[in-house]
Amino acid sequence: MPSAAPASHASPSQLPSPPTITLNAREEQLKNLLLEAAKYMDNRDLNQAGDGHSTQPRRDPLVLRWAGGWVRDKLLGITSHDIDTAINSMTGEAFVDGLRDYCDDPANKAKHGLHDDDIGRLHTVPRNPDKSKHLATSTIKLCGLDVDFVNLRKETYADDSRNPEVEFGTAEEDALRRDATINALFYNLNTGKIEDFTGGVADLQAGLIRTPMEPLQTFLDDPLRVLRLVRFASRFGFRIDEAAESVMGDERVLENLKIKISRERIGVELEKMMKDANAVAALRFIDRLGLYHAVFTDPNRSNMPRPELHAWQAAYNCLDFLERNNTPGSIYALLVTSEEARYIAWTLATLTPFEQLPDDPPLRSGRPAPPLLTQAAREGFKAPNKLCSIITAAHTHRLAILKLKDLVKTQGNGVRERDRFGMAIREWDTRGGGGNWRLQVLYALLVDVAERVGGQAVVCGERPESQEMEDVLREWQAFLDHLIDLDVMDAPSIKRLVDGNMLTKALGVRPGRWMGAALDVALAWQLRNPGVTNPSGAIEEVIKKRDELGIN
Template sequence: MARKIQLNEVETKFVGLLDDFAGRLNPPVECRIAGGWVRDKLLSLPSHDLDIALSIPSGHLFAVDFVNYLKTKDIATGSVGKVAANPEQSKHLETGTTRILGLECDFVGLRSETYADSRIPQVKPGTPFEDASRRDLTINALFYNVHTREVEDYTQRGLSDLDNKIACTPLPPKQTFQDDPLRILRCIRFASRFNLTIEGHVIEAIKEEEVKAAIATKVSKERIGIEVTKMLQHDPFRAMSLIELLGLHPHVFACDVNPPRQTAFASAQILHHLSKRLFVDEMLWLATAATPFDNVTVKRKGKDQPAAGILSTEIKNAVTNVFEASRLADPEATVRSEIGTWMQNPAVKPWQRSLTWSAVMEILPKWTGGWDEHAEGIVTRYERFRSKIEELGLPDSIDKPLLLNGTELQQLLSISPSPLLQTIRQALNVWQLDHPEGSKEECEAWLQHQWNGEGRAEWESKSQTKKIVKGEKRKR
């Protein structure tokens, strides 16, 4: 018996209009909604992005004509955008993109793909079976026929794999992944999102060294970063667990250097435990991936740069300052100004993130794979630290601007822009936290008193740039 999908009111109207328009053409055009929308509807999940696969090559020309037809029905639409299948290929394969009835729609011809040395395929018009076969997983290869209102399963196992929560490729997995290694990451993303079991022969194909190695050689770091970010949005610990199980960490997070990777999954395990008690966000999951690169540098244009910062744009954004900020946290601090100095550091926003990461890094050196008294003692101290921060009302102080900006400080003390100015600003942070009701005039008076007394020598000493010996590691 054919599988049907329950459409909502908007989808019913859209499908009816598309069916009517396509049937008026000479010859009529077959329209199928493909992939993710079909999967999500079968799982009763909301979905507003529709990929419409057509029996003609040009999705763009079809979309233009369809939008003009909708205008005769007084239905508002967005303008039609154009995406080329491949810049060097002919225009007959162009995709048309537009917004109709609040639905984001991509119109594209059914196609087949052949690969050479690149993950960018040579594309030509294809049959529904060829189009389904080129996709990453069988659960993403389903079609919804707009005319029959039925689901089509050309791989003969997409529906059963969805029912049984199985991740399997339409073609032999080694071929699927060698054609486009990004599909390995997509397999992990969907397996973690929908709690799928990856089939054994798929796992074995991924574990082959030549298959894994192609991730770093064929896929850009930016594209890897985007896919990793997506896989962390639903069940990040399962995603990290699959990366560990499949031995993918050195290939997904490739760098000029290849340090031992054990700390990545260990920190992910710790973070998974902490997620029940402390603040955890996507940035912290990305930071676990970069843990093996903490304190590791690589040469770039003759200069040493943090290795974690070149893994990908997403990783760089996640770990910039996170490691350093975690070193500033002192869970034994009790004085408002001591805690506030850490919280007001630009690296610590949001403050909960660095507090959690500080706990991870303190637990990590003695982590044995399971929660123990040592880990419990550390997280308990950080929970008390968090409570103290909240009791003092410090979270409300983070966004409060300094009473004096940089220009006003320069004028008040007759100084020029320099590292000294930043040191004074940090001292001003502390004063404001100790004097939450202090006025601007009181602040100016305190600064001038410090400048004319012992404060100036202390500030000048703190602002002296430390000379780094070549090859010296930054200390925790």
């Protein structure tokens, strides 16, 4: 697959001054629809108040603003299909109810050129303070765009509570509560102008990530903002304000990150970072700012071991180097074959430091304890079960992968045994690997780089800066080239010549525990004899080993 490339957008320094936003046809259609619907709701509520039918206090006329990320992205020339609409005097749910009433009139639909599929179903996400979701948000598909509606608000945090008091606020109060100035911009639909209460436009032009309010208190109030700032800085290639950087790793902030923020929300931020084209920049921020142990941990385990991080940069810089030098037949091209695989690869790179630590003792049941890196993923950022299985398999099979790589390096006995390599690959792929043996090899490579090259290695450009790094990568390329030469890269998908029914018939016995091992014997024969389509030789191999397999 081609290397991921940053999204194309205008340089911040090229923003017009004063900045303006030009709407495309869909956005213009949506703007006119919302303004007309707001006018309809104002007149409706005013008439109800005049008739004495309304029990609600009279509200201010509606003013609508598109907020945050959409404004930022439009100024940077990035296409955005998600629009947050901030409302001054009505909740999002109430506004969407009025909008649907307005659109129920066929004349209004015709006026705005709306078809039935231009208006989607309303979905309201309820507030959930325990997960730092402090206000209900109503979402609806309109004019081909995903539009969220929520009222302007201000938030007041008490020292003894992780949940703020939330109430209606002004546009300026709403801007000040946001995580970064570049996310605190508004486009006023009523005036058609940008509103900047925090200096966000200047920060966009300067390529700067800065908090609207004093940084330490901002992070203590909502520590997730630390990770959000890292994400935006890495995504856009911006720098983080020095005042903010100086307190992002403050112990009080990191402790609040553990106790105030759900690990699911941390996982959402981390996933977005690892899926971004510039994932390595996010890891460099996490490393340099001292955030690692607050993210990659089990917060409920008081004795969770902490790995040393001095060699971590070698692993993530190596993956970045491989990705940027992705060519046909290269390590990256052979091991990372999809966008999902790319995300898993970067997630695995975050966990390489845990390989330096010993495994936990077996559980009381006698089963192995989950590897520390799996615990850090499962509890630290709530990695889903599939990802945790791949992480566990990468740890479990690492030494076996390394052993075969070294066999190729030394050209030792058995290096040309196709069945040895093919059966090993099938083992890695099926035993917890979820069909991801290639990513397990990549993980073993990254750990190998970290262990052998360590903190001295920074790779850049077309070549590694250190001879040690170049030597390690040459070994792994030779290993993969050898697998290609043996024609075992697709070993997991080889169709068996022999199945269980054939074996029971040929042996004259009933199925039993011996079946799995016998099928592997047949498949190993098949790997040693590529191109053979007659199963008789494989069956004969099983018969020869009948006693060894315990077939009675």
